[in-house]
Amino acid sequence: MSGITVNTKINGDPVEFICEADETLLDVLRNRLGLTGAKEGCSTGDCGACSVTVDGRLTCSCLVLGAEAEGRDIGTIEGMAQGEHLHPLQSKFLEHAALQCGICTPGFLVAAKSLLDKNPDPTETEIRFGLAGNLCRCTGYDKIVRAVQDAAKEMRSAKAKSAKTKTAAKKRA
C-alpha cells in the first residue's frame, strides 16, 4: 500500500513520516513515532486522554488524521518538560499528587497548559469547566484542580518577575 508522506513539526522539531490515509494522528504518534505519552481512552473524543495541540489549539489526536498534520505544529506531552526540568504544571501535579494511575495525566497536562495559555488566572469553576473534556477515574479531580490553581499562580508570578527584570534591564540599557 502506498502511504502518504507528511511533513510536520512535533514539539518544535521538523518531522517527516509516512502514514496510511485512514490512520489517526494518535496512531501515528504512538505507533510510528514512538511518542506513546498520548493515550487512547475512547477514540471518540470524549475522554481527552489523547490530547495534543495542533497549531496551539487543544485537539483530540484520535479525531485528527495523521495526514492532516501536514504543515502543522503539533505539541505533545513529550515536549512539555525541558529535559529533566519539569513545566510548572508538571511540578505542581507532582507536588499535589494530582495523578494516580497516570494514564489520563498527559492529556490533563496538555489541556491544563492550553487552558492557562488562554486564561492565566482561572477561577476554580473555570478550571473545572476548562478540564471537563478530560476524564479521570482515579483522583476525583480535586487535586488536579488544586495543582492547576497552584501552577497558574506560580506561572503568573514568574511572568511578573520576568517582566520586572526585563523592564529593569531596559532601564539599565
Add this chain to the structure above:
Amino acid sequence: MADTGNPTGIGASVKRKEDFRFLTGQGTYTDDIKRPGQAYAYILRSPHAHAEIVKIDTARAKAMPGVVAIFTGADYDKGGVPCGWQIHSKDGSPMVEPPHFPLCKDRVRHVGDQVALVIGESLAQARDAAEAIAVTYKELPAIVSTADADKPGAAQVWPDAKNNTCFDWHLGDKAAVDAAFAKAHHVTKIDIVNQRLAPNAMEPRAAIGDYDRATGEYTLYTTSQNPHVIRLLMGAFVLQIPEHKLRVVAPDVGGGFGSKIFHYSEEALVTWAAAKVRRPVKWTSDRSEAFISDAQGRDHVSHAELALDKDGKFLALRVSTKANMGAYLSTFAPCVPTYLSATLLAGVYTTPAIYAEVKAVFTNTVAVDAYRGAGRPETTYLLERLVEKAARETGIDRVELRRKNFIPKDAFPYQTPVALQYDSGDYFSTLDIALKRADWAGFEARRAEAKKRGKLRGIGISTYIEACGIAPSAVVGSLGARAGLYECGSIRVHPTGSVTVFTGTHSHGQGHETTFAQLVSDTLGVPFDSVEVSHGDTNKIPFGMGTYGSRSLAVGGSALVKAMDKIIAKATRIAAHLMEASAADVEFKNGEFSVKGTDKKVPFGQVALTAYVPHNYPITELEPGLEETAFYDPLNFTYPGGCHICEVEIDPDTGVTQVAKFTAVDDIGRVINPMIVEGQVHGGVVQGIGQALLENCAYDNESGQLLTGSYMDYTMPRADDVPSIDVATHNTMCTHNPLGSKGVGEVGAIGSPPAVINAVLDALLPVGVKDITMPATPVKVWQAIQSAGSAKAAE
C-alpha cells in the same frame, strides 16, 4: 510502628516516586509495549444478546490482505475460564457453574460474546477481515432484567440453571429474626435497586501473548491487578502451561477498580494464539469493546425490613436480594453478593438478629463481578437508606437513631450475628467530627437561604463499615474461595545498603512505590531514595495475590514488615559479630546497630556490605547475603468505617442536582502517606457520587442491547460535576496486623452513595418525594417532583 518524624517516613506526605514517568509521558502501559514481529488481534463479538451460532464462514476473510490467522470456537482446543469462588445453596447443592470458553462453541449469550479471533499484520487489517467473516445466527429470546430473570417464562441462559438460578444462598438465624419481628414496635420496609455500573478504568484492557520457541516459555503482558493469579488461573486451568514456563507481566496499569482483577478470555486467547502463529500477538480493547466485555459491577435488587422497639433500638433485620451474575461467572462474582455483602449487614449497629437470602441469577448481559467496594457499597446503601427511612417513619432524629444503635467504643472485639468479628472502631467520634466539619447544625439556615433562591437544599448522612484487608485464607477457604489470600513480600538489601522491595501486590494508581518505600525507609533506617519497589512481574516477584479489597498495605505491607523483621534479626547477629557482642545486647534504631550501654555502633550499610563480603563473618552460624521473603496471612479482615455527609442543591425547574458540599471522615487505621490517602478517598467518593447521580448500565429489555455503550451514553463524572471534597481521618488501629492499617481504597465508594441519595431525598421531602432510584438524574428528579406535585394536587 510510630511516627518517627522522618520527613520521608511513616506519616509523611512524601511526593510520589512513580510520578516523574507519568508526568512526562514515559509510563509503560501494556499498549505502549511493542514486541518484535508483533501481530495484532481483533475479536469478532456477538451483535446479539442470545443466539445460536448456525455457521461461521471465514473463507473470504482468510483471503483478505494482511491476515495471519483466524480462529473460531471450533479451533480452540483448551480449557474454559474458571471461577475462583464456589457458593453452596441453602439445600447444600453447589452453585451452577457453566463452562466459559474464550471463543463461543455453539451459542452466544450476551452482546459482546466472543465469536472469532482474527490476527493481522495490522489492527486495521484484522478489523477489516473480521467484517468479512460471515456468521449465521439464529436469534433467541433474551433476558436482561435482574428482577425478572427467575420468573416463569424468562428466556433460559443455561440449560443446567433452572429458572436462571446460579445459587440460592442464605446467612443468619431466620428463626431468631422472625421471633424479633413478631414483637417489634415498628417495622420499616424498603425496596432497593443497586444499579449496574461500568468500572471504566481509563486504560482499556490490553494483552500481548508471546511465545519463545527456543525455551518453550510463554509471556503474557496484561493490564492486571494481580499477575500471579492470572498465571495460576490461566496456566493451570485454561491453557495447561506450568508456572515455570509462563511469565505474566502487568506493567504500568491505568486504573483497575476491580475490573482488572479477573482472568479474562482475551488473555488466554493471545497467549494460546502466540504459540499457534509463532509471533507475539497483541490485543487492545477499544472503549466500545470495554463496555461489552469488561466485567461490570453491582446490579442487586433487594427488599429489606428493619424491626425496631419503641425506643428505636434495632431488633432485627431481614434482607432478600437478587444479584445478577451476567451470562458467565467471572472470577470472584459469586462472593460479591454473599460473603462480601451479607456479612456486613450489621453495619455499625448492634442489630442482634439478621437473616439474609441471596439468589444469584444468570442473564444475557456482560458478567458482573467486583467493582470498587464489591458488595459493601450495596450493603451500605441498603442499610443507610433503610435507617434513614426508619428515622423518618418513627420521627426519631436521623443522627440520634444512628447514635442509639451504634456499637459502643468499648464493645470491641465485637461479634456480629453475620459471621464477622470487628476488631476496632469509634463510630461516635467519626460521626461527631463529620457533623462538625459539615456544619450540620447550621444546615437549616442554608436550606432557608436556598429556598429564597427557589432551590431545594438537602443534607444526607451515611455511617458505614466495611470489611477489607482481604483475607484470612482458612476463613475464606471455608466460605468457598479456591485460593489463599495471603500476601508475599521480599526485601533484598544490596551490598551497598540500597534496597529493592518485591511485593506481590500491584500498584495501578495507589502509589505503592512510594508508600512501601516510606515503610521500608523508616523501618530499616535507609534513605527513601535508596529504596525501589518492584511489582507486577511473576519472574521477579516470588509470589503474590495482587491488589483489590483495600488489601495492599494491610496484607502486603504486613508481609514486608515480616520480611524486614527477618532482615533485622539476621543483621543484628552480623552486627553482634562485628562488635564482638552478644546478639541479645544489640539493638537496632534509626539505621544503626549498637551495643546497649556502650558507645559501640555499626551502621546498617556496613552490616549489609559485611553480609556480601563475609571476610569477618560468623560463617558457621549464618549464610552470607541479606535478603528475606515473608508470607503474611491475616488473622481477620480489617474494618475501616466512618461517616460521610453530603449536601445537595436541586433546581426544581430542571431537576439538576448539584453536590454543594461533601465531607468524609474515615477510620482507616495507620496512615503511611496522608496525601495518597486523601487522593484515594477523593477518587472513591467521586465514583460514589457518579453512582448516585450519573452512572447506569442500561440494557434494552427486549433486544438485550447495552444502550449505554459509549461516553456519550454512559455518564462519567467530570470535573464540573463534582465539588472539592473535605477529607479527614479519625483512626483507631487494626489490632491484628503489625501496621495497624485497615485500608483506604474503597471507603470513598462505599460510604458516599447513600449520603448523596439521603441528601437528595432530604431536599425533595418538602415537595413530597419519598423515594428515588440511583442514578438520580435530572430527568428522574424532575419527574419525581412533577408526579409528587400531581399526587398532592389530587389529594
